Amino acid sequence: xxxxxxxxxxxxxxxxxxxxxxxxxxxxxxxxxxxxxxxxxxxxxxxxxxxxxxxxxxxxxxxxxxxxxxxxxxxxxxxxxxxxxxxxxxxxxxxxxxxxxxxxxxxxxxxxxxxxxxxxxxxxxxxxxxxxxxxxxxxxxxxxxxxxxxxxxxxxxxxxxxxxxxxxxxxxxxxxxxxxxxxxxxxxxxxxxxxxxxxxxxxxxxxxxxxxxxxxxxxxxxxxxxxxxxxxxxxxxxxxxxxxxxxxxxxxxxxxxxxxxxxxxxxxxxxxxxxxxxxxxxxxxxxxxxxxxxxxxxxxxxxxxxxxxxxxxxxxxxx
Amino acid sequence: xxxxxxxxxxxxxxxxxxxxxxxxxxxxxxxxxxxxxxxxxxxxxxxxxxxxxxxxxxxxxxxxxxxxxxxxxxxxxxxxxxxxxxxxxxxxxxxxxxxxxxxxxxxxxxxxxxxxxxxxxxxxxxxxxxxxxxxxxxxxxxxxxxxxxxxxxxxxxxxxxxxxxxxxxxxxxxxxxxxxx
Numbered sequence: 204x205x206x207x208x209x210x211x212x213x214x215x216x217x218x219x220x221x222x223x224x225x226x227x228x229x230x231x232x233x234x235x236x237x238x239x240x241x242x243x244x245x246x247x248x249x250x251x252x253x254x255x256x257x258x259x260x261x262x263x264x265x266x267x268x269x270x271x272x273x274x275x276x277x278x279x280x281x282x283x284x285x286x287x288x289x290x291x292x293x294x295x296x297x298x299x300x301x302x303x304x305x306x307x308x309x310x311x312x313x314x315x316x317x318x319x320x321x322x323x324x325x326x327x328x329x330x331x332x333x334x335x336x337x338x339x340x341x342x343x344x345x346x347x348x349x350x351x352x353x354x355x356x357x358x359x360x361x362x363x364x365x366x367x368x369x370x371x372x373x374x375x376x377x378x379x380x381x382x383x384x385x386x387x388x389x390x391x392x393x394x395x396x397x398x399x400x401x402x403x404x405x406x407x408x409x410x411x412x413x414x415x416x417x418x419x420x421x422x423x424x425x426x427x428x429x430x431x432x433x434x435x436x437x438x439x440x441x442x443x444x445x446x447x448x449x450x451x452x453x454x455x456x457x458x459x460x461x462x463x464x465x466x467x468x469x470x471x472x473x474x475x476x477x478x479x480x481x482x483x484x485x486x487x488x489x490x491x492x493x494x495x496x497x498x499x500x501x502x503x504x505x506x507x508x509x510x511x512x513x514x515x516x517x518x519x520x521x522x
Numbered sequence: 523x524x525x526x527x528x529x530x531x532x533x534x535x536x537x538x539x540x541x542x543x544x545x546x547x548x549x550x551x552x553x554x555x556x557x558x559x560x561x562x563x564x565x566x567x568x569x570x571x572x573x574x575x576x577x578x579x580x581x582x583x584x585x586x587x588x589x590x591x592x593x594x595x596x597x598x599x600x601x602x603x604x605x606x607x608x609x610x611x612x613x614x615x616x617x618x619x620x621x622x623x624x625x626x627x628x629x630x631x632x633x634x635x636x637x638x639x640x641x642x643x644x645x646x647x648x649x650x651x652x653x654x655x656x657x658x659x660x661x662x663x664x665x666x667x668x669x670x671x672x673x674x675x676x677x678x679x680x681x682x683x684x685x686x687x688x689x690x691x692x693x694x695x696x697x698x699x700x701x702x703x
Contacts (some may be wrong), residue, residue, distance in 0.1 A: 232608045235611050236612070239613070244647075249645070250596060511595075
């Protein structure tokens with residue numbers, strides 16, 4: 204628990220990189236209060252963001268992230284506008300800044316945005332008075348996913364510091380992995396990235412010197428407290444970097460045989476959506492070690508915590 | 523925060539005597555027929571509710587369910603609140619339905635906290651009735667809310683602050699008067 208004098212200093216959530224360990228702990232602690240709200244038998248809603256206007260601005264497809272944000276917003280009693288990029292003026296050639304200025308004139312309090320360009324959120328933050336939440340930007344960051352992963356791990360193990368966590372698979376195309384690397388290394392966990400050489404981009408250890416890189420999943424598994432499997436992002440061209448799905452699965456799939464190499468209480472995570480039979484088999488994804496559905500459940504209170512902390516003025520603010 | 527010496531309104535022993543009396547008043551009002559439960563408002567209201575629960579269990583010889591309420595999410599001034607600490611979970615580990623609840627707070631002032639607490643409670647269920655116990659009623663109400671049980675009733679000027687301290691959090695028991703800065 205941060206001390207009572209701690210105040211959350213951020214107005215935007217552009218990524219995990221700008222957050223301090225104390226900020227991360229504050230969001231995770233705050234999420235506990237919202238988990239209680241989400242688990243109430245009847246009225247799973249609080250008036251905390253009543254009369255606040257939140258715009259969901261999604262330029263890339265997303266089902267679970269968008270639904271999770273929308274549920275979080277509704278449980279906080281916010282007013283919601285869903286801005287669908289396909290049907291908007293953007294398809295008519297309007298620039299992002301013009302779209303932002305138009306939205307700004309409607310005086311939203313907060314904008315949740317997914318956009319393929321890594322700099323788009325910072326650009327919006329410079330042009331708008333509203334708080335900006337990054338709901339995914341290309342292969343750069345996806346901060347709320349890393350926060351809900353951390354919440355799930357902390358709930359399971361009671362801590363993040365000292366945990367050994369393997370992140371396995373499509374490192375090259377994953378924004379989840381970048382946010383998770385920032386978060387887990389800031390919180391003192393030991394991260395090992397496991398992937399074929401073609402999916403491990405160079406320079407990772409320049410940014411995160413403490414991490415371990417490996418091409419050998421079988422050798423890595425026995426020492427890990429948690430294994431986070433990443434989705435092979437075939438829509439982003441992962442197929443060009445692996446010989447075949449079958450060959451990939453032979454070396455990097457989490458299946459029953461590999462589970463026997465793990466600690467008996469190993470936690471299995473996956474940010475979804477799952478390619479069943481590629482990076483993970485169904486018996487593992489649905490098995491007793493899997494926290495996959497808990498990740499989805501925890502996404503709502505974690506996003507409520509983020510929205511709540513950003514919408515309410517807290518102390519002296521930094522970007 | 524205090525910048526002048528704080529006159530002590532109740533010391534630890536007096537505070538305990540007053541809590542005992544509050545407890546007896548609650549027993550006298552409800553007898554042993556009602557299914558009584560306590561809900562303390564975080565932070566110091568909860569400490570007082572924990573003590574009252576122990577006392578009530580001793581007198582009534584039965585388990586008294588105890589809940590903890592954080593009312594921050596229900597405040598009517600949330601958007602003007604600068605620098606609020608992290609909101610902690612509300613924990614009500616029993617069904618409110620059919621219970622007579624005693625809501626416990628340390629100081630009753632404007633009444634806005636109690637308004638928020640009642641909204642929060644009703645989102646958790648439908649108790650038979652809600653009564654209010656406060657250690658100190660310091661006057662200055664802005665809403666039509668009154669305490670059913672109180673140890674100390676004062677009319678305190680608005681520039682003064684009445685603060686209840688409890689051993690568990692502050693290291694000392696007592697009720698103090700402070701000048702607002």
